Amino acid sequence: MHRITPLDHTHYDEMLMPGQDTRPSYQRFANWLNQAPLAWLRDKQSEADTLFRRVGITFAVYGDESGSERLIPFDTIPRIISASEWKTLEAGCIQRVTALNRFLHDIYHEQDILKAGIIPPEQILTNAGYQLAMQGIDLPRQVYAHIAGVDIIRHNDGGFYVLEDNLRTPSGVSYMLENRKMMMRLFPELFASHDITPVEHYPNMLLDTLRSVSPAEVDNPTVVVLTPGQYNSAYFEHAFLASQMGVELVEGQDLFVKNGYVYMRTTSGPQRVDVIYRRLDDAYLDPLAFNPGSMLGVPGLMSVYREGRVTVCNAVGTGVADDKSIYPYVPDMIRFYLGEEPILHNVPTWQLRKPDDLAYVLDHLSELVVKEVHGAGGYGMLVGPASTQAEIEAYRLRILEDPANFIAQPTLSLSTCPTFVESGIAPRHIDLRPFVLSGKKVQLVAGGLTRVALREGSLVVNSSQGGGTKDTWILKEDITC
Amino acid sequence: MLSRMAGCLYWMARNMERAENTARLLDVSLQMSLLHASSQDDLLVPLDVTGSTADFLRRHHTPTPQAVLHYLALDSENPGSIYNCMRNARENAHVVRVKITTEMWEQVNGTWLEMREWHARGLDTRSASSFLEWVRERSHLFRGAGYGTMLRNDTFHFSRLGTFIERADNTARILNVKTKQISDNEPEAENILDYYQWAALLRSVSGFEAYRDIYRDSITPERVAELLILRQDMPRSLRACFGEINKVLGRIEGHAGRSARRRASEIQARLTYSSIEDIFADGLEQTLDSLIDDIILLGNTIHHSYLEAA
Incomplete structure (x- = not known):
């Protein structure tokens, strides 16, 4: 298990190195930002809000009587990823999703991984996401998760960690595309001075992927x-x-x-x-x-x-593979099916169905994040360091009722990125969701959705919990200083 | 095109057209009711035409101008009120948001947002005419935005189809109700009252100026009926509506609409080759009754062929 240094309140900042020097990939942007008057940036930010509202009014989420739409806040400061970092992320995502698809095919057919004793069979066969109806069905190209959203964070050791694999109906890709369009509209000069990999061909790539798995x-x-x-x-x-x-x-x-x-x-x-x-x-x-x-x-x-x-994308029954109780086994899947070492780390995870893990976690609740196995959207979780003693005790009782329903992870220090907030520009925590497409081949557009926790100190980036989004730039070449 | 999408386009346009027609009817009826305040008949006309007399009387007992106005314009519990027509138009437009043009969507959505303001403010007989004029203007804008910006494909055709089916239905109904009402008049009052009622009818379908232009003579039932049933150059006449309906049906892709086309062509042939003398010989009321039935049947056939196909 890869050990993570515990939370020490120092975070990896995407733009600034310790000592306040700017990282190479952000240098041109930082020069531009330093020259940009704050008032002008504020105007641009409100222009973005207005434009999104207009797009929103014309074709966004609609539910309530008034026809007004809830908008996910958009931040005008981009998240920039260097070419070499992206190479690692890309290879890691492709490796991971390839292994997950092999795993899904396996558990609905020969079940080699269970026979090899790598995952306890009851973990799979009794899982609510396992669909008996899928046993023995051969899918085109043996692909199950045609569209996967891999949630990745950067820890304060500078490394990337996969938080979860979304293999059912991952959403957010429209924001990736709309955010890029917005940035190009607001700051064309930045696109002239940076060599940014385009993302606009995603819908084409998606259509090709879907067509390639037809009957x-x-x-x-x-x-x-x-x-x-x-x-x-x-x-x-x-x-x-x-x-x-x-x-x-x-x-x-x-x-x-x-x-x-x-x-x-x-x-x-x-x-x-x-x-x-x-x-x-x-x-x-x-x-x-x-x-x-x-x-x-x-x-x-x-x-x-x-x-x-007919082909259904994603396939029926993929939920078993993005379940939090199966997540700890993904590195082993990569080794088992591909004979490779995982490129992207997993976050170390305690499975509370195991007595040893349960004992450890109950002793360290105030340091850990505890999640429900089937939970999503940031609901129903305990963030130990941010909780009161009473909240922790209440959660302890919930765990004891059904330990197998929970996993625990160290409190990760999500990296920060400068973000436009009321007081000016300040660091806020972010994550990243690239979208991996699997059909004739496994590929992704260079980019993803960067979510940002807008509340100071908050680690929860989900839009249902007050998160916003940023444009994500993948530079075509590394900038050396 | 998906049947459901076609249905939304069709009903978007029908609802907008219905809102306009209801506004026209209300406008004329309110004015007429001022002319002879002792009678409630004029106030019942828009209720009769929209088929809502029974529901209205169940809830309001007496048709006062204020009550009729509220019921037909703003009442959210009357499924046929202008308020609900605009709401339906907006909901249907929202589903086909990506099919229609931005101008058209902003038109429908903007109308709905303003409609909500009217609804919140409420109406009385003094503010009625500016409201009813606003409804007409919004409907003109809706049609104009669609006509001026939409690609001539099935998206356009189904919305046009909705407009003209609704308009044909309305013209036939209003003529029918007036015909019945006028034939009920006391013989001695006939002449003067008839004149005003026919004139009001013409105004409600923007036909007063047209009538003067074409006939340059006093208003007679035969000519009004001819204008509104048979004249090809009168935009709200049945024949003009069916001209459009046939044109549009001929342009919709595929072969699913054969029976709808046949039905519409038959009606058009009857309108094209009839004379007003034939119609009066058969009885105006009977002719109109059967036309209304035919339009309903055509609407059902359109539904069956396109909108709920397979």
Whole structure:
């Protein structure tokens, strides 16, 4: 297990080295920033807010009566990653997602990894994310997680650590694209002075990926994006991706199954659908196979899927691989399937179903972060150092009720990045979510979504908890000073 | 195009057109009710045309100008109120946001935001005419923004289809209700009251100036009926509406709409080759009743062929 030095209240800053010298990748930006009057930057920031609101009003999240939209705050100071760092991140993400896809294929087929004793079988077979219905089904190119969002943080040792793998319906890529568009609009001069890798071709790459995993017999596959509907919080992204790819955005009611195929209802009659990029959880996909009360899904979809006559992206049953109880095994998966050493570190994780780990964690609750195995979105977790004694004791009781439902990790020191806040420019904690596409090949656009915890000292970057986003720049070449 | 998307475009346009028609009806009825305040008949006309008399009377008992105005303009519990039409138009537009042009979306969304302000302020008979004028203007803007900015593909066609089906339906209904009302008038009052009622009817479909231009003569039922049923050059006439409906149906891609096209062509043929004398010989009321039934049937056929296909 890779040991992390404990939180010491010194953080890795993306722009400044200890001693306040600027890191090479930020040098040009820092020179520009130093010359930019604060008032002008403030104007630019509010221009961005206005523009996003306008885009928001025209096509964003919509749910309440007033038609007003919740916007995720956008910060105008970019997160810059050097070319060589990106190389490591890219290779690490590709390696990781490749191994995870091999793992998913394995556990729904031969289960070699279980036979080899690397993961206890009950951990997989009794996992809520494991779909028995997927056993023995052969998927095109044996890909399960076609779109993966890998959450990565930088610790104060300067290294990158994977926090979690999102293999079900990861979202946020529309912000990556919109943030870039916004920055180019606000600060064109920065793009002239920096050699920044473009991200705008993501929708193309996504469409190619989806088409490359269509059922084998199809020459010119029809791809659709399946959304739960306009009241879903990520509806903006669903509509955005469908329109960027030039494919139909469908709801469950637009699709039906007939004679063993999936069709969509169009004004010129039924049209066959070959690949469904679904942004709907497994449980809602097919009321005949899963949740019978689901009005969002397509009755009979699973039977067509099992016959290999439609491809569902991501595959059904990927949830077992991004479960927090399986996460500790990912480095072993990489060694087992690829015979390689992991490029990106895992955060050391205590599994509370193990008595030794449980004992250690209960003794060190005030230092650790404890999470529910199936939790997401920053809800229901305990951040030891930031909690009161009473909160810790209350959480202890929850753990003792069902230890297997929890994991614990050291309190990581997320790196900081200068961020525009009310008092001026100050460091705030950030993470990174690159989007890995797996089809004919495994690839990612050079970039990702950088989330920032806008509250001072906060380590929680989730947008549901007051997080914002930044544009993420990957430099084409390293800048040497 | 996805049937659901086509349905949203169609209903977006129908709702906007319905809001305009309701506003036109209300405007004329309120003015007429001032003309002879003793009678409630004029106030019942917009309720009759919109098919909501029973619901209104159940909730309000007596049709005062204020009550009718509120019910048809702002009442959020009346599914056919202008308020709800605009709300429906906006909700449908939101679904097809990525299909329609920015101008069109901003038009519908802006209308809805202003509508909410009117709703919050409330209306009385003094502010009514500026509100009703605003509704008409917003509807003109909606059509204009669509006509001026949209690519001529099925997105455009389904929204046009909604506009003209709704308009045809409205013209037929208003003519029908007035025809029945006028034939009920006391014989001795006939002449003077008839004149005002026919004139009001013409104004409600922007036909008063057209009538003067074409006929340059006194208002007679035959000519009003001819203008609103048979004249090709009168934009709100049934024949003009069906001209548009047929044109649009002919341009929609695919072969799913054969029965809708046949039905619409039959109606158009009847309107093209009838004379007003034939219509009066058959009975104006009967002709209008059967036209209204035909429009309803056509609407159902359109639904069946395109909007809920397969």
